[in-house]
Amino acid sequence: MTDQNSSDRDSRHKNRMERKKAVVDAAIAAATDTRGLLLVNTGNGKGKSSAAFGVLARALGHGMQAGVVQFVKGRSDTGEEAFFRRQPEVSWHVMGDGFTWDTQDRSADMASARAGWEQARAFLRDPAIGLVVLDELNIVLKYAYLDVQEVIADLQARPPLQHVIITGRGAPEALVEAADTVTDMGMVKHAFKAGIAAQPGVEF
Amino acid sequence: MTDQNSSDRDSRHKNRMERKKAVVDAAIAAATDTRGLLLVNTGNGKGKSSAAFGVLARALGHGMQAGVVQFVKGRSDTGEEAFFRRQPEVSWHVMGDGFTWDTQDRSADMASARAGWEQARAFLRDPAIGLVVLDELNIVLKYAYLDVQEVIADLQARPPLQHVIITGRGAPEALVEAADTVTDMGMVKHAFKAGIAAQPGVEF
Numbered sequence: 001m002t003d004q005n006s007s008d009r010d011s012r013h014k015n016r017m018e019r020k021k022a023v024v025d026a027a028i029a030a031a032t033d034t035r036g037l038l039l040v041n042t043g044n045g046k047g048k049s050s051a052a053f054g055v056l057a058r059a060l061g062h063g064m065q066a067g068v069v070q071f072v073k074g075r076s077d078t079g080e081e082a083f084f085r086r087q088p089e090v091s092w093h094v095m096g097d098g099f100t101w102d103t104q105d106r107s108a109d110m111a112s113a114r115a116g117w118e119q120a121r122a123f124l125r126d127p128a129i130g131l132v133v134l135d136e137l138n139i140v141l142k143y144a145y146l147d148v149q150e151v152i153a154d155l156q157a158r159p160p161l162q163h164v165i166i167t168g169r170g171a172p173e174a175l176v177e178a179a180d181t182v183t184d185m186g187m188v189k190h191a192f193k194a195g196i197a198a199q200p201g202v203e204f
Numbered sequence: 205m206t207d208q209n210s211s212d213r214d215s216r217h218k219n220r221m222e223r224k225k226a227v228v229d230a231a232i233a234a235a236t237d238t239r240g241l242l243l244v245n246t247g248n249g250k251g252k253s254s255a256a257f258g259v260l261a262r263a264l265g266h267g268m269q270a271g272v273v274q275f276v277k278g279r280s281d282t283g284e285e286a287f288f289r290r291q292p293e294v295s296w297h298v299m300g301d302g303f304t305w306d307t308q309d310r311s312a313d314m315a316s317a318r319a320g321w322e323q324a325r326a327f328l329r330d331p332a333i334g335l336v337v338l339d340e341l342n343i344v345l346k347y348a349y350l351d352v353q354e355v356i357a358d359l360q361a362r363p364p365l366q367h368v369i370i371t372g373r374g375a376p377e378a379l380v381e382a383a384d385t386v387t388d389m390g391m392v393k394h395a396f397k398a399g400i401a402a403q404p405g406v407e408f
Contacts (some may be wrong), residue, residue, distance in 0.1 A: 013310040020305035033400040041251060045387035046243070050258030051251035054284065057261055058254065059405035061283030079265030080258065101224035106217040131405060163406050180400065182392035183249035191384035196237040201263035201334060202367050 036162040038155060040179040042138055042171035045187035046203075052133045052165040053080045056090070059163070064130030065089045067123035071116045071168075072096045072109075072136045078204045091129075093119045096136075106143075113145035120154070127159035138168025141175065148172050240366040242359060244383040246342055246375035249391035250407075256337045256369040257284045260294070263367070268334030269293045271327035275320045275340045275372075276300045276313075282408045295333075297323045300340075310347075317349035324358070331363035342372025345379065352376050 039055070041048040059066055066089060070081075073096040084090045095116030096109075103109055123132045141148050152174060155164060166175065176182050191199075198204060243259070245252040263270055270293060274285075277300040288294045299320030300313070307313055327336045345352050356378060359368060370379065380386050395403075402408060 010310045014308045017305045017308040021308065024305055027396070028401075031396050031399050031401045033398075034403065035400065037395050037400065037403055037406050039250070039406065040392075042392075043390070045389075046385055047245060047251055047255035047258075047387045047389065050262065051255035051389075052258065053261050054251075054254030054257030054259075055406055057257050057287045058283035058408070061285065061287030062405040064405050079262035081265065083261045083265030101221045101228055104218045104221040104225065106214045163403065176392065179393070180395035180398065181250055183251045184390040184392050185249075185251065185255075186247070186388040186390050188244075188246075188380065188386035188388050189383070191241050192231070192235050194237075194384065195235050196239065196241065196384065197232075197235045199238065199241055199367065201266040201268050202241050202243065202259055204262070 035160055036158065036164070037180045038178060039163070039165045040138075040171050040175060040182045041165065041167045041185060042169060042176075042182070043185035043187075044169060045185035046190060047185045048167040048169075049080075049135050051183070051185075052135060052167050053084070055163075055165055056084065056131060056133055059131040060087060060089055065091075065128055066131040066133065067091045067126075067129045068093065068133040068135065069116050069120045069123070069137075070094045070096065070135040071113060071140045075204060079201055091123075095119060109143070110145045113140045116140070117146055117151070124154050124158040124162070124164070127162065129162060132158075132162065132164045134164065134166045136168040137166045138171045138175070140168075141172050142168075142170040148174050151175070152178050239364055240362065240368070241384045242382060243367070243369045244342075244375050244379060244386045245369065245371045245389060246373060246380075246386065247389035247391075248373060249389035250394060251389045252371040252373075253284075253339050255387070255389075256339060256371050257288070259367075259369055260288065260335060260337055263335040264291060264293055269295075269332055270335040270337065271295045271330075271333045272297065272337040272339065273320050273324045273327070273341075274298045274300065275317060275338070275344045277340070279408060283405055295327075299323060313347070314349045317344045320344070321350055321355070328358050328362040328366070328368070331366065333366060336362075336366065336368045338368065338370045340372040341370045342375045342379070344372075345376050346372075346374040352378050355379070356382050
């Protein structure tokens with residue numbers, strides 16, 4: 001590439017970026033509302049829970065306190081639990097006895113879900129808690145172990161600046177409607193499908 | 205619901221879950237390979253970087269050391285940076301001067317990308333580093349500030365047990381091919397589009 005070509009390309013880049021900046025700046029100027037957000041991470045791909053735990057780290061970096069309830073917990077040796085239990089600003093609760101196909105016990109799963117929701121509700125009534133993570137709650141709602149309208153009513157009654165993140169496959173439509181930000185984590189490919197075992201530090 | 209109905213429902217649930225457990229157990233038994241994974245988080249929705257930072261927390265919970273390079277960094281007040289800089293097992297590097305539409309300077313962006321890749325390469329040659337996070341690298345590749353084949357060659361030459369996560373919109377096809385797990389974070393809805401400003405602790 002000659003110097004002239006490179007200089008032309010730099011100049012075209014600058015023009016394009018000036019136009020892009022105007023669009024981005026206008027969108028930022030239009031976004032002025034400040035309040036607690038309800039986020040939902042759903043879909044069949046990897047990243048629903050890990051994105052929630054990344055936001056948790058982010059919130060701690062801003063000095064917030066946080067509460068976590070893990071529903072339908074399948075194992076007790078996860079890195080996220082070990083790591084975040086060390087953080088004094090995090091209150092961590094595991095309410096569940098494993099995947100539904102491991103417990104095979106609907107009544108016990110329903111009782112665990114109810115106990116989990118009582119803990120979640122305590123967080124949702126506490127304005128000192130800046131972020132509430134409700135991990136795998138969508139699964140509990142999918143199996144109708146909790147009533148989605150009751151859950152949404154409690155979410156909407158929370159303190160106005162409190163953020164909530166809900167994860168799990170199959171988010172119910174009513175919850176998607178109620179949320180501010182919804183991401184569908186789509187699986188393009190997954191190592192597990194290629195015969196690679198769940199790796200500590202990545203999958204749990 | 206009568207007790208008889210409830211008992212029938214519990215019993216059907218148990219049968220369904222027994223069948224599901226057999227399928228899941230067979231998949232777990234078939235997944236025996238153990239090695240470092242290459243993960244790519246792409247798409248237009250929220251959660252690409254936060255999922256990487258959640259996996260970072262997970263890895264720290266398993267006692268790993270980690271290296272982070274943030275390319276194309278748009279702001280210096282993020283919660284993730286404040287939080288993870290407090291963790292002695294994390295080496296955190298910001299290599300970039302902001303979004304391309306803020307710098308509007310292609311030559312400077314290319315130099316930053318090159319410096320970022322030199323740091324990334326140092327991590328990719330260090331078997332003591334269990335996880336490498338290359339945040340927004342996809343953007344750098346999309347603008348061709350780095351050569352994707354050079355990047356893939358360095359990734360493939362890394363220590364066999366080291367995990368790598370790459371984030372950003374528009375992951376190049378060659379990188380998707382080379383990856384073990386790829387998630388497309390699809391935007392169902394986003395608070396920013398509804399006029400809500402980026403909230404500290406959630407968006408940064």
